[in-house]
Amino acid sequence: MVAAALSAETSRTALFLAATAGNVLGALANFALGRFAIRFEDRRWFPVSRQARQKAETLFARFGRPVLLFSWLPIVGDPLTLAAGLLRTPLLVFLAYVTIGKAARYAVLLWLMP
Template sequence: MILAAGQPDAPLLELFLAATAGNVLGAVVNFVLGRFLLRFEHNRWFPVSPANRQRAEALFNRYGRLVLLFSWLPVIGDPLTLAAGLLRTPLPVFLLYVTIGKAARYAVLLWAYTTLAG
């Protein structure tokens, strides 16, 4: 039986794990798309110019892979995960930072829910 978070007997750990896993899997889709698109970078229709790719790579390298901790943010999270794939971030590193960021978000949301509802 699936319970909603608003129910008093909702299994909060299971909700936390499901939400985190689902969000991480969505980020992995973006990562794979970034990796897949890289093979077409020398085509005229490729949406990112070599100069823009180098700029993005420089920014990513400047701030480090820690920026992936912010992959949970609306609007910028998806482009971050796509850029990580495009820039060939190692998958284990990607998974570590993205999982930490997304899990932290859901931990804060569940803490706020239990504090305010309790």
């Protein structure tokens, strides 16, 4: 994203929209895994460890759904989105929080670039 943002040929608006949409779709995949495929949690290919999932569930219990605003964070973001699916967070609520969090991340990154 940094190289594309520094390129004069790339629209920052298009870059912002593409990065946000792509990240939200990735989070939606984790949400679906939590909702429908948690039975595969012990498989090697499963993207979130049991320990990370349990930590994310603890965060959910403590702070509620707004914790999804931090789904952009490395290490904890994927387990949070998986836990949201597992805990049956309504899809529209999930998408609202995740989109706001991820959009804010890219807005700040683009704002900080020359």
